[in-house]
Amino acid sequence: MLDGITKSLTDVFKNVTGNAKITEKNITKALADIRIALLEADVNIAVVRNFINSVTEEALGEKVLRSVSPQEQFIKIIHDKLVEVLGSSSQELKLKTKDTLSIIMLAGLQGSGKTTTAGKIANMLKTTQQRKILLCACDVYRPAAIDQLIKVGSLVGVEVFTGDKKDPIKIAKEGVKFAKLNTFDTVIIDTAGRLHIDKDMMEEVQKISKEVKPDEILFVADSMTGQHAVEIAKEFNTVLEISGVILTKFDSDTRGGAAFSIKQIINKPIKFIGISEKIDGIEVFYPERIATRILGMGDIVSLVEKAEKVYDEEEAKRLEEKIRKSEFTLQDFLEQLDQMSKMGPLENLLEMIPGMKAQMQNVQIDERKIKRQKAIIQSMTMRERLDYRLIMGTRKRRIAKGSGVSILEVDNLLKNFQKSRQMMKNVLKSKGKMPGLDMGNLFNP
Ligand SMILES: Nc1nc2c(ncn2[C@@H]2O[C@H](COP(=O)(O)OP(=O)(O)OP(=O)(O)O)[C@@H](O)[C@H]2O)c(=O)[nH]1
Ligand SMILES: [Mg+2]
Structure with a gap:
């Protein structure tokens, strides 16, 4: 079963080598080969097109993990996308209880x-x-x-x-x-x-x-x-x-x-x-099992999963340290927002910081607001992102213009950023025992 496609994909992965990060150049050939493998497996052309596009997008935006190779990371992405195409989770029969036919x-x-x-x-x-x-x-x-x-x-x-x-x-x-x-x-x-x-x-x-x-x-x-x-x-x-x-x-x-x-x-x-x-x-x-069978690379997939977990833990520690030292910058915030647009790991990340989870419970994440906030920070220079105190009157106006929002919105973002930074610090100090803090501020101003 599915032997042909398994073999083609295995061959493709042999060719994704090198230690640099995943770049458009070093995956182009692999993606072309995967495309052929799928078409040869008689997969619908529209499905193949979507698959390749979403793999490319994901692979290029992927964070680079230190402990695994780009090749391994790439395999994990293919695996996850395969699962998605196959249906994500298993589905039971929806039957009534036995007292009704x-x-x-x-x-x-x-x-x-x-x-x-x-x-x-x-x-x-x-x-x-x-x-x-x-x-x-x-x-x-x-x-x-x-x-x-x-x-x-x-x-x-x-x-x-x-x-x-x-x-x-x-x-x-x-x-x-x-x-x-x-x-x-x-x-x-x-x-x-x-x-x-x-x-x-x-x-x-x-x-x-x-x-x-x-x-x-x-x-x-x-x-x-x-x-x-x-x-x-x-x-x-x-x-x-x-x-x-x-x-x-x-x-x-x-x-x-x-x-x-x-x-x-x-x-x-x-x-x-x-x-x-x-x-x-x-x-x-079970989509997951079929994907693993097709790739025949369950070991690599779990290896990368572990590495991702380690990465997230390290990232959480780094974040915690920054917050403690009041070094959490707008640039950090932007990176978190970026992460958040990708499947929302920010929540996971913050949850790993002791005491943060309870504070995150009522946070509603609004995609549009996140986009606007990202646009605002992206309109700042790197110096401003690293030190928000540099952002004064005329610079505020320029940032507002650059991101297509009002000055008031820029002001709000800055205010909330400072407030939330302090709050996060307090949370860390009290290890989550401080009642009534609203972490939602930072993400939902
Ligand atoms: N190897 C294998 N053979 C199967 C499987 N499912 C069905 N078959 C075989 O496929 C043939 C057709 O199966 P049927 O159940 O008669 O198919 P049907 O849809 O009822 O056919 P019609 O009533 O003619 O429309 C039989 O020889 C089955 O033994 C399967 O999962 N694996
Ligand atoms: Mg029949």
């Missing part, structure tokens, strides 16, 4: 694995949640389809509702009724596959869905079909409220295109992957 409907192309997956989900919910499950056979077109579901049902040990074996919508409706009458808590509806997107068949799933209002409509996609699966998913997503995707045949030699593209293009989470033909061949989809 939950309905799951499966839809997808012919041979994508719907019937097999219906059995796998039934088995999973039965064994892990002790649910009482009814499988509902709504594929009346392929002669052996109903028998196949009956076989799956007996393998798992759950009942199968077949109804009149003629009208899929009626079967679904009656199946649900039957389930309610007979105290089942979950119905799983297996639908007919389509060779291509076919209007009548699409209407049929749409009708079933309208009739029984499933809690989960899962689009079942064969991961071997690569990007093609994304196009199909898009079509299904327009007629159905798809709640999640299941990628089957992940055990096969898939190039990964589907996994990479689906979440980004239709913005629906991949919930499970099928990993064998067997009834227990289903796994929760």
Whole structure:
């Protein structure tokens, strides 16, 4: 699974060497190679473009860690972006509690694995949640389809509702009724596959869905079909409220295109992957694990994570020292604001300073204000940033003009800066025991 892309990426990383920091020049080649690797893995072109852009942006703005190489840092960035593309976190089925009937409907192309997956989900919910499950056979077109579901049902040990074996919508409706009458808590509806997107068949799933209002409509996609699966998913997503995707045949030699593209293009989470033909061949989809598997570089990723933590701790100590000595300058403040725009580590940073956390609780961080404050400080000369006392009348006017704000705003920033600096110092002195301090001042004037 995903071997091709893993190998290409491994080769790319071998080539990102040197000890300088990450620069546009030394990653251009790597990014070009990654782009090719992703396209070869059949990832959607728009997804590839976004991926490369966000990696570039992140890599170039990255703080340089002393204890790891730029190569290692770069790998960590790729890893994090992969996780993001794949969906960030795992997603569970959203079912009702057992005292109310939950309905799951499966839809997808012919041979994508719907019937097999219906059995796998039934088995999973039965064994892990002790649910009482009814499988509902709504594929009346392929002669052996109903028998196949009956076989799956007996393998798992759950009942199968077949109804009149003629009208899929009626079967679904009656199946649900039957389930309610007979105290089942979950119905799983297996639908007919389509060779291509076919209007009548699409209407049929749409009708079933309208009739029984499933809690989960899962689009079942064969991961071997690569990007093609994304196009199909898009079509299904327009007629159905798809709640999640299941990628089957992940055990096969898939190039990964589907996994990479689906979440980004239709913005629906991949919930499970099928990993064998067997009834227990289903796994929760963990973006983090898949990314690590693709990169095959879990060690490096955790190494960089550790280094980042050390860096943040050192940074916090440095900051603490500066505050103590009243050396915390507007330039420091600007750097913190920069950090804050990147995923808000400032909070984390300040939290590490003893006693600071409690003071940070009511701080609301307003992006626009942060931007304006940054603009104001950026309009100052370095000398001014290092010593705010140099900023007098005419210089204030120049700064205000340079950053497109009023003089009053510049004044406010300076006032708040001084006040907050003193407050932070006091907090440190009293180790957080001083009540009533509002740290929000500095960030939220
Ligand atoms: N290796 C592997 N095979 C799978 C997986 N899921 C399904 N299959 C196989 O794929 C084939 C098709 O599966 P079905 O469950 O019949 O597919 P379907 O979507 O119900 O097909 P139709 O009812 O014809 O639309 C079967 O041979 C399954 O054993 C999987 O995760 N891994
Ligand atoms: Mg089937």
